[in-house]
Amino acid sequence: MTHPPTGIRRELMKGNEAVCVGAIAAGCRFYYGYPITPQNDIPEYMSAHLPPIGGMFLQAESEIATINFLLGTSASGKRVMTSSSGPGISLMQEGLSYMAGSELPAVIVNISRSGPGLGGIAPSQGDYLQAVKCGGHGGYRMPVLAPHSVQEMYSLTMLAFDLADKYRNPAMILGDAIIGQMKEPFVPEPYLSTVPAEKPWALTGCAGRPRQYVKSLYLAENEIEAHNWKLHRKYRRMEGEVRFEPYHMDGARIVIVAFGTSARVSKTAIQWARQEGSPVGMLRPITLFPFPSRAVDEAAERADVVLVIEMNTGQMLEDVRMSTRHHDKIRFLGKPCAMPTPEEIHQEIRRLAGEIAVKTGGVR
Amino acid sequence: MKGETKGTFPRLVFKRPESLVDVRTHFCPGCHHGIAHRILAETIDHFHLRENTIGVACVGCSVFLYDYIDVDVVEAPHGRAPAVATGVKRAQPDRFVFTYQGDGDLAAIGTSEVIHAANRGENITVLFVNNTTYGMTGGQMAPTTMLGQKTATSPYGREFRNDGYPIRMAELVATLEGTAYSARVATSTPAQIRQAKEALKKAFGMQIREMGLSLVEFLSTCPTNWGMKPLDAQKRVLGEMSEYFPLGVYKERKQADFV
Numbered sequence: 001m002t003h004p005p006t007g008i009r010r011e012l013m014k015g016n017e018a019v020c021v022g023a024i025a026a027g028c029r030f031y032y033g034y035p036i037t038p039q040n041d042i043p044e045y046m047s048a049h050l051p052p053i054g055g056m057f058l059q060a061e062s063e064i065a066t067i068n069f070l071l072g073t074s075a076s077g078k079r080v081m082t083s084s085s086g087p088g089i090s091l092m093q094e095g096l097s098y099m100a101g102s103e104l105p106a107v108i109v110n111i112s113r114s115g116p117g118l119g120g121i122a123p124s125q126g127d128y129l130q131a132v133k134c135g136g137h138g139g140y141r142m143p144v145l146a147p148h149s150v151q152e153m154y155s156l157t158m159l160a161f162d163l164a165d166k167y168r169n170p171a172m173i174l175g176d177a178i179i180g181q182m183k184e185p186f187v188p189e190p191y192l193s194t195v196p197a198e199k200p201w202a203l204t205g206c207a208g209r210p211r212q213y214v215k216s217l218y219l220a221e222n223e224i225e226a227h228n229w230k231l232h233r234k235y236r237r238m239e240g241e242v243r244f245e246p247y248h249m250d251g252a253r254i255v256i257v258a259f260g261t262s263a264r265v266s267k268t269a270i271q272w273a274r275q276e277g278s279p280v281g282m283l284r285p286i287t288l289f290p291f292p293s294r295a296v297d298e299a300a301e302r303a304d305v306v307l308v309i310e311m312n313t314g315q316m317l318e319d320v321r322m323s324t325r326h327h328d329k330i331r332f333l334g335k336p337c338a339m340p341t342p343e344e345i346h347q348e349i350r351r352l353a354g355e356i357a358v359k360t361g362g363v364r
Numbered sequence: 365m366k367g368e369t370k371g372t373f374p375r376l377v378f379k380r381p382e383s384l385v386d387v388r389t390h391f392c393p394g395c396h397h398g399i400a401h402r403i404l405a406e407t408i409d410h411f412h413l414r415e416n417t418i419g420v421a422c423v424g425c426s427v428f429l430y431d432y433i434d435v436d437v438v439e440a441p442h443g444r445a446p447a448v449a450t451g452v453k454r455a456q457p458d459r460f461v462f463t464y465q466g467d468g469d470l471a472a473i474g475t476s477e478v479i480h481a482a483n484r485g486e487n488i489t490v491l492f493v494n495n496t497t498y499g500m501t502g503g504q505m506a507p508t509t510m511l512g513q514k515t516a517t518s519p520y521g522r523e524f525r526n527d528g529y530p531i532r533m534a535e536l537v538a539t540l541e542g543t544a545y546s547a548r549v550a551t552s553t554p555a556q557i558r559q560a561k562e563a564l565k566k567a568f569g570m571q572i573r574e575m576g577l578s579l580v581e582f583l584s585t586c587p588t589n590w591g592m593k594p595l596d597a598q599k600r601v602l603g604e605m606s607e608y609f610p611l612g613v614y615k616e617r618k619q620a621d622f623v
Contacts, residue, residue, distance in 0.1 A: 030455060056454050060447070061480040068444040068477070072420070072451020075438040080451075098441045203436040203452070205459055207415035213430040215421070215439035 011188055015153040016041035016083075016180040019109055019173065020049065022157030023081050025191040028107070029055035030080040032069040034062060034088060037121045038177040039111035042083040063088035067095030067108075074104040075214045077202025079161055083109035086119065086127050090135065096170055097136025100231070101216030103201075105164035107157065109173040111180040114337035123177035124337045125260060128315035131174045132289045139228075141235040143171040144288040145243075146259040147179055151186040156286070158191050163241060165195045167234055174288060176311065178261045178339055243286040244295055248274055252281030254352050255299045257320050258309040259285050261339055266309055269345035278353045288316070293323035300324040304356045307348065309333045309340060381405035383414045383434045390428060394594025396584035397425060399551040400493055400560075401432050404464070407564045408435065411572065417460040418452050420445045422474070424466040425499045443474025446481035449488040460571060462489040467508040468498040471533050478537065478579075485542030485576035485621075489567050492533060495584040496605065503589025507531040510608060515589070530608060534581040538614035544576035547613040550583040550606060552598045559611075566616065575620045583609055 013021065020042055023031070031046040047057045056073075060066040066082050073080040084092065089110045099106060112127040114120040131144045143163045145156040157173055164171040203214055218224040247263075248270055249255070258266045263284040273280045283299050285292050300306050306329050308317045313334045321327055333340065333348050380386060384405035391397045408414050414435055421429040423442035430437035440448040445463035453461045470478050470492050478490065497515055498504040505518040508530050512521040522530075538546035545567050549560035560582065567578035583605050585597035592600065 032451070058450070058454060061476060064444065065447040065450075065477055065480065068440065068447030069451040069454070071440070071444075072438065072448040072453075073455040074451070075448075076418075076452050076455035078455045080455075094441055095444070098439075102439065203418050203438055204456065205416045205418065206434070206436050211430070211434050211436050213437045213439065215430065215437075217427060217439060 010185040012185050014183050015150045018150045018154040019157045020045040022154040026158040026161040028079040028081050030073045032058050032066045033082050034060050036085045036088045039083045063091035067092040070106045074106045075203050077199040081107040085113045086115045093136040099170050100140035102214050103168040106170050107160045111175045122337045125311040146174050148264045150184045162194045239290040242290045242292050244292040245284040248281040253279040253304045255303040256282040256307045262309045268342040272346050273349045291319045296323040300326040305352050307331045312336050381409045383408040385434050392588040394587035396551050400582050403561050413460045420449045420463040422465040422469040446477040464491045467494040468506045471507045482537050482540045482543045482577040489571050490579040492581045493584045495586040497589050499586045537579050542576050544570040544617040545578035546615040548581040552601045575617050
């Protein structure tokens with residue numbers, strides 16, 4: 001740890017640990033989880049750091065129990081978090097649907113690994129569709145944040161708590177094995193809450209007020225229809241939370257769209273290509289839901305080529321296609337269950353630059 | 365009514381428990397949920413817990429707990445009530461937390477949750493209503509269905525070679541170290557109802573004294589899905605059901621382990 005003269009404090013930590021530091025800074029004192037690679041640093045950190053500050057760490061018998069611990073603690077009005085990886089997140093889908101239906105906030109961290117099935121422990125972005133389209137029953141939405149650095153593992157975790165409380169809805173951090181295991185310095189900026197701390201809907205015993213309940217069952221005529229429209233309006237309001245990073249987008253003829261680790265690697269390749277004079281930039285979605293559709297469309301309008309890069313066989317690709325009518329400009333570079341190297345991306349940029357040059361008759 | 369009785373009788377001997385909401389229930393004639401609800405409400409009143417309680421409703425006929433018991437209630441996914449109760453109790457250890465679950469909920473889909481909550485010695489109270497069938501979905505076979513019992517999904521009668529044996533949850537939960545109290549009661553006679561209330565008071569007391577998980581299994585009826593008249597259903601509880609599911613206290617902790 002260094003203390004530069006500017007007074008900026010830096011921490012050197014793994015991404016998984018930065019999630020924990022961010023959660024604790026945001027006032028989370030309840031963590032429940034179940035062991036699964038590659039996220040075990042999170043429960044291990046929380047089991048060591050929560051009890052001394054009066055928090056609660058509890059290891060569940062399954063991810064099914066875990067998400068229901070979250071449901072109970074969230075219904076009590078407390079900030080609560082869990083983390084897992086693909087197979088465990090699958091087991092939580094039932095509970096996530098109930099929490100969305102019951103309008104309960106919580107933060108769920110997916111340090112995703114390869115799939116389907118037991119898959120492997122290699123990093124992957126194969127859980128994009130499950131996270132963004134929501135894998136539980138009944139149809140619902142949740143904010144999905146995709147950090148691409150340890151700094152963002154810290155800061156987006158804090159944001160996830162605020163978004164969850166603001167909308168009374170689960171929120172997800174979608175990381176992967178590389179972002180989780182990678183160690184780099186980050187600045188632990190202080191947490192500044194953007195939401196009120198009071199939760200009048202919480203179940204704390206009905207002293208001095210009529211009893212209240214937290215539920216998702218609506219059997220009276222038209223009740224569930226009205227509930228669905230209410231939730232839908234909330235999901236529309238969430239669209240105002242869209243966040244993305246434009247990277248070297250000035251005059252970019254080749255626009256990369258990538259998130260998380262893919263975006264991090266792309267930055268290196270873009271730097272190399274820019275040094276060669278290639279007009280390449282990147283639009284990096286930070287929120288996967290809401291998806292920065294308008295920004296993607298505007299970039300596609302101006303660009304010659306849109307290159308979607310993912311550590312899967314094409315999942316966010318569907319959202320990029322839905323965002324713009326320029327389908328003919330869209331290309332895809334996929335590497336399921338492995339990190340694309342900067343060299344591979346650089347090579348693809350060069351190839352596309354050549355393609356553009358042939359098409360436009362220009363020289364580069 | 366209250367005003368009239370005051371003038372007519374020298375003292376009040378019977379009234380609706382404060383914690384029981386004054387509405388008609390949706391339960392079928394002859395169903396014991398109403399009795400169990402009343403015992404629950406009386407016990408909440410007895411310990412003055414109404415304003416300090418969070419109930420956890422399960423999936424099944426008992427889901428409408430929040431319409432009948434005048435306390436804060438959170439609804440759990442099917443079988444997950446002990447896990448949800450764990451989340452509530454860990455966040456609010458000074459509140460009284462109970463679950464109210466049927467046999468499909470607790471003894472089938474939720475077996476893992478109740479076993480592990482008990483094993484952790486979670487300070488919650490579980491009311492387990494066993495009527496040997498899935499009532500709300502139309503009388504399908506449950507793990508508690510008796511051998512030979514005909515249900516919507518065992519039309520030829522439950523057969524052990526295909527479906528195994530009825531599960532005895534009160535005994536099973538009693539084997540776990542974290543369990544403070546486990547008992548099976550019935551509510552088919554006035555004497556049984558009194559005993560059931562005593563059992564529930566003990567179960568509440570365990571949570572209040574932080575002794576661990578307490579469970580009371582109620583042998584109940586489902587005349588509608590059993591295809592029986594309510595009185596015949598009582599006879600079934602007193603007869604073959606009580607023979608296979610013996611009433612009694614299977615575990616009663618005298619002292620907390622941490623003392």
